[in-house]
Amino acid sequence: xxxxxxxxxxxxxxxxxxxxxxxxxxxxxxxxxxxxxxxxxxxxxxxxxxxxxxxxxxxxxxxxxxxxxxxxxxxxxxxxxxxxxxxxxxxxxxxxxxxxxxxxxxxxxxxxxxxxxxxxxxxxxxxxxxxxxxxxxxxxxxxxxxxxxxxxxxxxxxxxxxxxxxxxxxxxxxxxxxxxxxxxxxxxxxxxxxxxxxxxxxxxxxxxxxxxxxxxxxxxxxxxxxxxxxxxxxxxxxxxxxxxxxxxxxxxxxxxxxxxxxxxxxxxxxxxxxxxxxxxxxxxxxxxxxxxxxxxxxxxxxxxxxxxxxxxxxxxxxxxxxxxxxxxxxxxxxxxxxxxxxxxxxx
Amino acid sequence: xxxxxxxxxxxxxxxxxxxxxxxxxxxxxxxxxxxxxxxxxxxxxxxxxxxxxxxxxxxxxxxxxxxxxxxxxxxxxxxxxxxxxxxxxxxxxxxxxxxxxxxxxxxxxxxxxxxxxxxxxxxxxxxxxxxxxxxxxxxxxxxxxxxxxxxxxxxxxxxxxxxxxxxxxxxxxxxxxxxxxxxxxxxxxxxxxxxxxxxxxxxxxxxxxxxxxxxxxxxxxxxxxxxxxxxxxxxxxxxxxxxxxxxxxxxxxxxxxxxxxxxxxxxxxxxxxxxxxxxxxxxxxxxxxxxxxxxxxxxxxxxxxxxxxxxxxxxxxxxxxxxx
Numbered sequence: 001x002x003x004x005x006x007x008x009x010x011x012x013x014x015x016x017x018x019x020x021x022x023x024x025x026x027x028x029x030x031x032x033x034x035x036x037x038x039x040x041x042x043x044x045x046x047x048x049x050x051x052x053x054x055x056x057x058x059x060x061x062x063x064x065x066x067x068x069x070x071x072x073x074x075x076x077x078x079x080x081x082x083x084x085x086x087x088x089x090x091x092x093x094x095x096x097x098x099x100x101x102x103x104x105x106x107x108x109x110x111x112x113x114x115x116x117x118x119x120x121x122x123x124x125x126x127x128x129x130x131x132x133x134x135x136x137x138x139x140x141x142x143x144x145x146x147x148x149x150x151x152x153x154x155x156x157x158x159x160x161x162x163x164x165x166x167x168x169x170x171x172x173x174x175x176x177x178x179x180x181x182x183x184x185x186x187x188x189x190x191x192x193x194x195x196x197x198x199x200x201x202x203x204x205x206x207x208x209x210x211x212x213x214x215x216x217x218x219x220x221x222x223x224x225x226x227x228x229x230x231x232x233x234x235x236x237x238x239x240x241x242x243x244x245x246x247x248x249x250x251x252x253x254x255x256x257x258x259x260x261x262x263x264x265x266x267x268x269x270x271x272x273x274x275x276x277x278x279x280x281x282x283x284x285x286x287x288x289x290x291x292x293x294x295x296x297x298x299x300x301x302x303x304x305x306x307x308x309x310x311x312x313x314x315x316x317x318x319x320x321x322x323x324x325x326x327x328x329x330x331x332x333x334x335x336x337x338x339x340x341x342x343x344x345x346x347x
Numbered sequence: 348x349x350x351x352x353x354x355x356x357x358x359x360x361x362x363x364x365x366x367x368x369x370x371x372x373x374x375x376x377x378x379x380x381x382x383x384x385x386x387x388x389x390x391x392x393x394x395x396x397x398x399x400x401x402x403x404x405x406x407x408x409x410x411x412x413x414x415x416x417x418x419x420x421x422x423x424x425x426x427x428x429x430x431x432x433x434x435x436x437x438x439x440x441x442x443x444x445x446x447x448x449x450x451x452x453x454x455x456x457x458x459x460x461x462x463x464x465x466x467x468x469x470x471x472x473x474x475x476x477x478x479x480x481x482x483x484x485x486x487x488x489x490x491x492x493x494x495x496x497x498x499x500x501x502x503x504x505x506x507x508x509x510x511x512x513x514x515x516x517x518x519x520x521x522x523x524x525x526x527x528x529x530x531x532x533x534x535x536x537x538x539x540x541x542x543x544x545x546x547x548x549x550x551x552x553x554x555x556x557x558x559x560x561x562x563x564x565x566x567x568x569x570x571x572x573x574x575x576x577x578x579x580x581x582x583x584x585x586x587x588x589x590x591x592x593x594x595x596x597x598x599x600x601x602x603x604x605x606x607x608x609x610x611x612x613x614x615x616x617x618x619x620x621x622x623x624x625x626x627x628x629x630x631x632x633x634x635x636x637x638x639x640x641x642x643x644x645x646x647x648x649x650x651x652x653x654x655x656x657x658x659x660x661x662x663x664x665x666x667x668x669x670x671x
Binding site: 044052055056057058060062063064065066073075076078079080083086087114115116 | 358359361375376393394396412433434435437452453471472474490510511512529530531552553660
């Protein structure tokens, strides 16, 4: 039965035309990394590889008939994944390449909302390729570029050889301002180590937050700051100077980082449900680790728009502070209200 | 006592059917197996996505990952109907007088009885195809409804609208009703004479298998812990009526249904591989096959209504002789 079958991991690759997606895709298809990938692309286009595990599929967005406008799925993915999974054993993982202008939410939501897809596959990570040279322009003329970064677990900041050091610092600050928790890799010619983009387990509740070692860091320098945890992994923690505001980007997407003590589950869960119901269309991603009162285990939660998933992860270690942290990435989020109402859920 | 002749294959069975009295099993890997004085097979596609036999049971039409549409004869002969290149052929349908329809992406094609090929392009993906029982008419299931074409003549198609993604489609045997399966856990129906809507909801999971009784008085469906059988006894179909539930089990969902060719009896296949037969009139059940390795994906009665060919997602296929 489906439950006993192992779920096939799915990596979603987003990025504008010219960001280096095809280069990365070709590397994943040809380099020896020990895994066979089935690849779902919008167009065969420039992929110079003849491989019958590359499937062309027209992006087909379906609104779910449940009255929620942000509950969208990719109908073509449901069909294609179902077809691929009827012949398991040919591949170990699936990679979905989206078109440059695609909204990543319907792709991600497909893997949560369709029961058949969900029983056979699991979302591994959303990887966004960003062209360092053209990002400033992209951010000015489109909402999608911002969405793709906001949504990503891994950002490959590519074509760094085409910009100056100053430009690169600004671009990186812009990415960081949109998404403080994504892992950023600076590359030329999509030269990122493949194990940094594949098999990340970013949507695996028990792994996702452990991969983000600074998520729970207690040594935030300015606790009142609204723009997110200091989790620039590659950065020396003594010298944070690029908080939030970016010189090249009028912030549309922001992140709200909340911190509190132990939560009263009777207050916290209804609050979280209500918040995602109300702000769902504006919430791109959320993730958190919650300390619940009288509960020896950490509770981890993640969400995409209105879809929420949470579970007990593991026991708190003796040296860990029983602390709750929750990060929202989205548009038009009322940080004051979120902070106030979140804190009111404390036990 | 019913007896089962098993045929253990390796792979997902897309369709079990009868061609010229011989049971056939089309697998997702593209191989078509048959039990014709022993186990024989023919490799048709590299990856098979859809298959449907002709109404007169002479050939099986298949669509593949290789972009081909093939016709498979009862002797294992293969004839190519169409090839469109490197695109998945996700739906096929067989119609009156040898007509065939197939679809990939937003395009559906109809090969008419005179051999002419008609291309029908839609604004959204073609999810399902079905021919009307009479007249050269075809229905396309799509996002937000269904589209009806008369492919033999030029003219504007008829659009039937209902919000949501429609994934499969079937005409009632009298041609008066059109029913679609949906991405959400529901069926939708239209009375074609006046466009009246029929909403058939309440399923705990997606409906993937539909089967009409011989005279079209009942429509059986999967997607619940019982076969949900809707009444189409009056001119308004199931509007305002409750369905009959056959073969209710607490521990397994129905995954495939198939009505007997003459009697109002449904073969019911479950997620654990069990097969029952249920009679609509008195809701009596009889066990035909014990649980197997995986979900039953397809079932078909022979023309005499004595034997059932069945296939499962785990490849454990076979033939049930109901009389034993």
